[in-house]
Amino acid sequence: MATLTYCPRCATSLTTKPDGGRDRIACPDSGCGFIHYGDFSIGCAGVVMRENRALLVQRGWQPFAGSWQIPGGYVEHDEPLTEAVEREVLEESGIRAEVRDVIAFRHSLGGSIGGPSTNLYVVFRLDPIEGEPAFDGDEITGAGFYTLDEMAQMEAVQGLSRWAIEKALASSPGAGLLPESTGPGAGRPGWQLFGL
Numbered sequence: 001m002a003t004l005t006y007c008p009r010c011a012t013s014l015t016t017k018p019d020g021g022r023d024r025i026a027c028p029d030s031g032c033g034f035i036h037y038g039d040f041s042i043g044c045a046g047v048v049m050r051e052n053r054a055l056l057v058q059r060g061w062q063p064f065a066g067s068w069q070i071p072g073g074y075v076e077h078d079e080p081l082t083e084a085v086e087r088e089v090l091e092e093s094g095i096r097a098e099v100r101d102v103i104a105f106r107h108s109l110g111g112s113i114g115g116p117s118t119n120l121y122v123v124f125r126l127d128p129i130e131g132e133p134a135f136d137g138d139e140i141t142g143a144g145f146y147t148l149d150e151m152a153q154m155e156a157v158q159g160l161s162r163w164a165i166e167k168a169l170a171s172s173p174g175a176g177l178l179p180e181s182t183g184p185g186a187g188r189p190g191w192q193l194f195g196l
């Protein structure tokens with residue numbers, strides 16, 4: 001994996017220094033203080049149910065072009081998590097939906113599923129609000145609501161998506177982690193708190 005050479009904050013040549021029990025890439029400029037803790041990313045995806053049918057989209061791009069999965073994508077660094085998943089669902093499927101609860105998350109170390117970043121992938125359940133399945137024909141080449149039986153007849157439904165849909169079907173909406181409107185820091189700009 002490529003390593004950093006210059007400080008991303010002040011452009012000084014980086015060195016290493018011990019921090020928290022290991023040597024880390026760090027900026028020698030004491031006024032800067034940059035320490036590289038690693039590459040992290042956050043992904044999000046949504047299970048959207050209509051009766052006993054779940055929303056799936058078909059990937060148009062590699063990797064896994066042609067496979068079906070629940071809609072989702074990466075969270076921008078300055079974007080609230082719930083807004084990110086509602087945006088991804090709308091962009092990929094044309095369905096406007098609203099977050100109900102968190103039903104699962106996966107933690108994967110960099111390199112273990114293809115990307116270089118250590119990733120947290122949060123799966124939400126969302127309530128459909130309006131819209132019919134629609135897609136751009138490029139990044140996404142199909143979208144629709146399907147039963148588990150129908151999915152069994154489709155080619156290449158992503159295992160994690162099907163697992164998340166089964167989790168959603170086995171629990172009541174609202175039984176997972178809920179966005180909290182009260183509690184420590186709740187309502188603070190830029191914060192989102194989730195709890196049972």
Ligand SMILES: [Zn+2]
Nearest residue numbers: 007010027032
């Ligand atoms: Zn620096």
